[in-house]
Amino acid sequence: MPAPTMLTVTSSEQLTPHLVRVHFTGELTNFSGSTETDRYVKLVFKQPGVDYPEPLDMKALRGTLPPEQMPVVRTYTVRRLDTAAGTLAIDFVVHGDEGVAGPWAASARPGDELPANGPGGGYAPREDVDWHLLACDESGLPAVAAAIEALPDHAVARVLVEVAGEDDVIELDEGEGVEVTWLLRGAPSHDVPEERAGKNAPLVQAIRDLDWLPGRVQAFVHGEAAAVMHGVRPLLLVERGLTRDDVSISGYWRRGRTEEGFREWKQELARTEA
Numbered sequence: 001m002p003a004p005t006m007l008t009v010t011s012s013e014q015l016t017p018h019l020v021r022v023h024f025t026g027e028l029t030n031f032s033g034s035t036e037t038d039r040y041v042k043l044v045f046k047q048p049g050v051d052y053p054e055p056l057d058m059k060a061l062r063g064t065l066p067p068e069q070m071p072v073v074r075t076y077t078v079r080r081l082d083t084a085a086g087t088l089a090i091d092f093v094v095h096g097d098e099g100v101a102g103p104w105a106a107s108a109r110p111g112d113e114l115p116a117n118g119p120g121g122g123y124a125p126r127e128d129v130d131w132h133l134l135a136c137d138e139s140g141l142p143a144v145a146a147a148i149e150a151l152p153d154h155a156v157a158r159v160l161v162e163v164a165g166e167d168d169v170i171e172l173d174e175g176e177g178v179e180v181t182w183l184l185r186g187a188p189s190h191d192v193p194e195e196r197a198g199k200n201a202p203l204v205q206a207i208r209d210l211d212w213l214p215g216r217v218q219a220f221v222h223g224e225a226a227a228v229m230h231g232v233r234p235l236l237l238v239e240r241g242l243t244r245d246d247v248s249i250s251g252y253w254r255r256g257r258t259e260e261g262f263r264e265w266k267q268e269l270a271r272t273e274a
């Protein structure tokens with residue numbers, strides 16, 4: 001695995017009350033050839049007071065450091081990338097004081113450094129389909145926004161975005177044929193009661209109620225894990241009968257769980273389904 005890319009913060013901007021864009025600069029050779037619109041990095045947050053050997057090798061560290069000294073790893077979409085200029089931007093959901101990455105982004109300052117492993121990724125809008133379904137909550141919005149910008153000319157897309165409130169609506173590249181619907185849940189996702197989360201999330205209902213267009217659809221659906229995996233996935237794969245090749249769907253985070261807890265949730269789900 002190549003050494004992580006060292007990202008250095010150049011500036012940040014508050015896009016909405018719950019979304020902060022952090023601009024970075026770095027030597028982005030690891031990113032050349034990456035064409036997926038959902039390309040993501042694994043950001044590495046070092047524990048204060050621990051001296052790590054450089055370059056940071058997470059695999060090697062796992063064998064040598066006690067768990068409490070291990071860096072914390074968080075996954076984020078690359079919202080904008082210019083490898084020639086050596087610039088990259090990430091949009092972070094700010095979800096209160098809990099967690100590592102959200103609070104870090106809220107107070108990021110020019111000069112702050114963050115190692116990033118990757119990129120990974122698995123989706124880009126295709127040309128051989130009749131229409132595109134793009135659906136997400138705030139965490140999937142960077143990937144959906146990047147997908148919209150990469151849609152082929154004359155593409156038809158239905159975009160459903162669930163956010164906390166009106167102030168969380170951002171401008172998207174709505175070309176002809178691209179119809180964006182904003183779904184206001186009334187509060188940040190971690191704050192709403194169960195009646196508006198998981199299978200009951202507005203996003204799930206909106207996909208159920210969508211006027212389905214004729215022909216072959218390619219779907220990209222990412223957001224809170226219970227909403228996406230328990231609510232939307234059966235709708236697409238079972239009720240609508242889409243094939244797995246035409247669907248990119250996964251949870252990006254899980255209510256009430258840190259990213260470590262979410263990884264366990266995913267493993268439990270995979271075991272149950274196997």
Ligand SMILES: Cc1cc2nc3c(=O)[nH]c(=O)nc-3n(C[C@H](O)[C@H](O)[C@H](O)COP(=O)(O)OP(=O)(O)OC[C@H]3O[C@@H](n4cnc5c(N)ncnc54)[C@H](O)[C@@H]3O)c2cc1C
Pocket residue numbers: 040074075076077078090091092093094095098099100101102103138139140142143188189190251252253254255256257258259260
């Ligand atoms: C491939 C991929 C791409 C992703 N891209 C992005 C991206 O571009 N932007 C982005 O913001 N997130 C993105 N995420 C989600 C992000 O990795 C998680 O939200 C992560 O848990 C945030 O880490 P944290 O340290 O802030 O909080 P954690 O320490 O993981 O969690 C602390 C608490 O905050 C809650 N929490 C975590 N995320 C959210 C949230 N979004 N809303 C409300 N509560 C939350 C948790 O449930 C937990 O209770 C992506 C995830 C994946 C798998």
